[in-house]
Amino acid sequence: MKSQSNLCEKCRSAGLIVPAEIVHHKVHIEPNTINDPNIALGWDNLQALCRSCHAAVHEAEYNKNKTPSRYSIDENGNVII
Ligand SMILES: [Zn+2]
Numbered sequence: 001m002k003s004q005s006n007l008c009e010k011c012r013s014a015g016l017i018v019p020a021e022i023v024h025h026k027v028h029i030e031p032n033t034i035n036d037p038n039i040a041l042g043w044d045n046l047q048a049l050c051r052s053c054h055a056a057v058h059e060a061e062y063n064k065n066k067t068p069s070r071y072s073i074d075e076n077g078n079v080i081i
């Protein structure tokens with residue numbers, strides 16, 4: 001966080017100054033990776049993010065791993081998931 005001046009890396013690359021709140025692990029910490037220091041503490045695996053970027057990263061990964069949602073439209077024009 002300090003190395004990034006406590007700013008969100010994703011927002012900063014988009015030209016926005018937003019405080020970082022979470023250190024994201026690009027390769028996630030899981031039972032089989034937590035003891036690997038390159039993953040748990042490796043500089044290249046860490047990313048300082050704000051809350052909304054962090055949520056977006058995880059949501060994108062989640063959506064990538066599930067089958068696409070199907071949408072339809074009801075008689076009033078509302079989208080039904
Ligand atoms: Zn951000």
Ligand SMILES: [Zn+2]
Pocket residue numbers: 023024025054058
């Ligand atoms: Zn994360």
